[in-house]
Amino acid sequence: MQFFVLASLLGLTGGALAAFDMNKNTNLAVYWGQNTGGNQQQLAAYCQDDTVDTIMMGFMNVFKGEGNQPSFDFSNICSPGNSSFDGTNLPNCNYMAPDIQTCQSKGKIVTLSLGGGGKVENVGFESADDATSFADLIWNEFLGGSSETRPFGKAVLDGIDLDIETQGQEFYDVFVNRIRSNAKGNSKQFFVTGAPQCILPDGHLNTALLNSDLDAIYVQFYNNKQCALDNTSGFNMAAWDNFAKTKSHNKNIKVYVGAPSSTNAAGIGFVDAKTLSGIITSAQKNFSSMGGAMLFDITDATRNGNFQNSVKASLTGNSKRGIEDVKDAHGAWALAYITLKRINAKMNCQHYRTSDPLRRDFGAVNFRRCTTASQMHLQSSLVSSNLFRYASFALRSDHHTAILDSLGYWGQNTGGNQKNLAAYCQDDTVDTIMMGFMNIFHDLGGKPRFDFSNICSPGTGVFPATNLANCSFMAADIETCQSKGKIITLSLGGGGTSEDVGFTSTEDATIFADLIWNEFLGGTSDTRPFGSAVLDGLDLDIETQGPEFYDDFVNRIRSNAQGHSKQFFITAAPQCMLPDAHLNTALVNSDIDAVYVQFYNTPQCSLDNSTGFNMEAWDDFAKTSSHNKNLKVYVGVPSSAKVTGVGFVDAQTLSGIITDSQQKFSSMGGVMLFDISDAQNNGNIQNSIKDALTGKSKRALEDASRPRVRSRHFRLD
Structure with missing residues (x-):
């Protein structure tokens, strides 16, 4: 069954955009969630190229748990131990929604796998009614229905996988048929797959295979000696091909060669890449039901020399169907850009843009809101990641300066439950995120080092012979945030362990600037920690050395x-x-766009010292002493008393400070929070800060009393 996404582009153009195709025999499906390789990354990290076509997130190992809700466990990414809905053990993983949607936008399908071969406490059904009720629950919480307890928020999964290895096989056909019934008439295509053992008939899925429509089966040709991949005489793909064509309810069911990614993933059945390539080639030539290969699991495959790459190469290099032609990238860019312009015109965004100095900033704010809405409309229309990326670029190039910004530091897990970056980019609360910190400038191999705590650090993987973390899986999060109009920068220094910062000479500083440019900004390097993602700039949080x-x-x-x-x-x-002891030279002799003044940790001038709070002095410095006379000054605040010894004030007090600063100081740029993970723990204090910025600012009102001069640099591009 073939799945195409159709985009009408608001009636401007039309056609089918390439997406997942179940009819191919070149598809690679992988399991994710069990951290078999020991260094499991976020879901989107495995969707950055064309290697993987389907990801099965596993496993839901409890069908009926506390509160009559199911439960699943994705190891280090999301489990009942992270956060669950009240009165249940159903994990609340809504921060995974951007990852799921990123994968889907790149033409992958993402499904939820039920069962699993490990600890399976409560799976199976007692009756047809039981199976039907559970199918409705799954439909509402994960697929095309609606529920107040949707673990992935607004993200809609592409289907369900049945990896049933315990209990009986009764009523799974009823379950599948109910899912199919619920999906009938839905504009989205949903898939149901199974992962039987290689012995025929399967002891747990045979009823479902004979009496309901499964799209594909990922046959586990491992852990059973009789029919494993390393048993040349017992490997029974021919029997499964025959079963698919003659006995399966769906006579067009696709059969995948399921393989372990290393000996670590399975006790029996692992074969090396060359042997597996021969098996794949033979299956493609001899069995028309062949759909591709399945790997358990992707984390272990990555650890095992990126085993998945050789598997995909075998699939595509020997495929009878061949590789489809790729659309011309320049044509795609042109289509996206023109489409975007027409969408903006239809939504009448341009009327917000004005040369009137009294209305300019008000117009800029509303132009950004309007064009962001059109960008979202474009994304939902285009679906294709490449087209959306080009269109996103086109949109951002039209943005005017955004004032009244709220921004936060991320990376230090101060709140104790730091989520992936994209989780903090889902609304309009935060405008800029500074990822911190790069606390070593010169380390092993002449490379710098940074540490983002539980998300990415030297401990999660580095480039060879360095301590430079390889966080290429974060590229999707960075680009997701940027597509939503946020700017993402890298913060150098930090107030914690800054072991080796600073420079010994002009030449030293110049060389380091070139390295940063090439590895994080607009240059090129073989060691780019965030892969193809290009950061929007740098932040200097220098608190040690000269x-x-x-x-x-x-x-x-x-x-x-x-x-x-x-x-x-x-x-x-x-x-x-x-003057600041560490940054004054830079402020006086080079163009800095904004300063996030830390009005905390220093009693003489902190927020809770009403007579010492010296925003007025910083406003004067910005206008008279700073090299950039249009320098923006942000009120830097701690997110709770936990993150700082001095300077925390409650939301009401802070709101008064913000309002007063906006009224008195034209250099005022907004508010900085350290840090965003702790802010969420402290009652989402960032929301009240943003309300104070936008609700009470005279700059946001149409009747602004006087014009202001714009910064040469600080604007959304």
């Missing part, structure tokens, strides 16, 4: 960025005492 040569560093970054099509930002986070 201030020398940071101006040379900034000026070199500016030089590298000159003439680039993308706008890059440089910000700084000085202490509130003036």
Whole structure:
């Protein structure tokens, strides 16, 4: 059964966009969720290229648990131990929604696997009614229905996989048929697959295979000696091909060669890449039911020399169907750009843009809201990740300056439950995220080092002969945030362990600036920690060593960025005492776009010192002493008393400070929070801060009393 996504592009153009095709015999399906390889990354990390076509998230090992709700466990990413809906053990993984949608936007299908071969406490059904009720629950909580307890929020999975290895086989056909009934007439295609053992008939799925329509089976040719891949005389793909064509309820069912990704993943059945390639080639030539290969699991495959790459190469290089032609990228860009322009015109965004100085900032804010809405409309229409990426670029190139920003630091897990980056980009609360910190400039192999705590650090994987973390799986999160109009920067320094920061000479600063440009910004390098993702700039949170040569560093970054099509930002986070001991040289001698003044940890000028709070002095410094006379000054605040010894104030007090600063100081740019994970734990204090910024700011009102001069650099591009 073939699945195409149709995009009408609001009636402007039409056609079918390439998507998952179940009819191919080149598909690679992989299991994810069990962390078999010991270094499981976020889901989107495995969707960055064309290697994987289907990801089965596993496993839901409890059908009926506390509160009559199911439960599942994705190991280190999401499990009942992270966060569950009240009165249940059903994990609340809504922060995974961007990852799921990222994978789907790249033409992958993402399904939920029920059962699993490990600890399976309560699976199976007692009656047809029981199976029907459970199918309705699954439909409402994971697929096309609606429920107040949807573990992945608005993300709609592409189907269900049955990896049933315990209990009886009764009523699974009823379950599948009910899912099919619920899906009938839905605009989205849903898939149901199974993962039987290689012995025929399967002891747990045979009823479902004979009496209901499954799209594909991922036959586990491992763990059973009689028919495993390493048993040349017992390997029974021919029997499964015959079963598919003569006995299966769906005579067009696809049969996948299920293989372990290493000996670590299965006790019996692993074969090396060359042997598996021969098996795949033979199956493609001899069995018309052949649908591709299945690997358990992707984390272990990645650990085992990226075993999945050789499997995909075998599938596509020997496929009878061959590889489909790729659409011309330049044509795709043109289509996306023109489409976007027409969408913006239809939504009448342009009327917000004005040369009237009294209305300009009000117009800019509303233009951003309007064009962001059109971007979302475009995304839902295009679906194809490449087209959306081009269109996103086109949209962002039209953005005007956004003032009244709310921004936060991310990476230090101060709140104790830090989520993946994209989880903090799902609404309009935060405008900028500074990922921190790069706390070593010169480390092993001459490379820097950074640490994002539980998400990515040198402990999760580094480039060879360095301590530079390889966080390529974060590329999808960064690009998701950028597509939503956020800017994402890397913060250098940090107030914790800053073992080796600073420069010994102008040459040292220049060389380091070139390295940062090539590995994180607009240059090229073989060791780019975030892969193809290009950050929006840098933040200097320098709290140790001297201030020398940071101006040379900034000026070199500016030089590298000159003439680039993308706008890059440089910000700084000085202490509130003036002059700052570590950043004054940079502020006085180079162009910084904004300062996130830390009005905390220093009693003389912190937020809770009403007589010492020195925003007025910083406003004067910005206008008279800073190299960039249009420098924006942000009120830097701690997110709770937990993150700082001095300076935390409650939301009401902070709101008054924000309002007063907006009224008195034209350099006011917004508010900085350290940090966003702790802010969420503290009653989502970022929401009240954003309300204070947007609800009470005279800049957001149409009748703004006077014009302001724009910064040369600080704008959304």
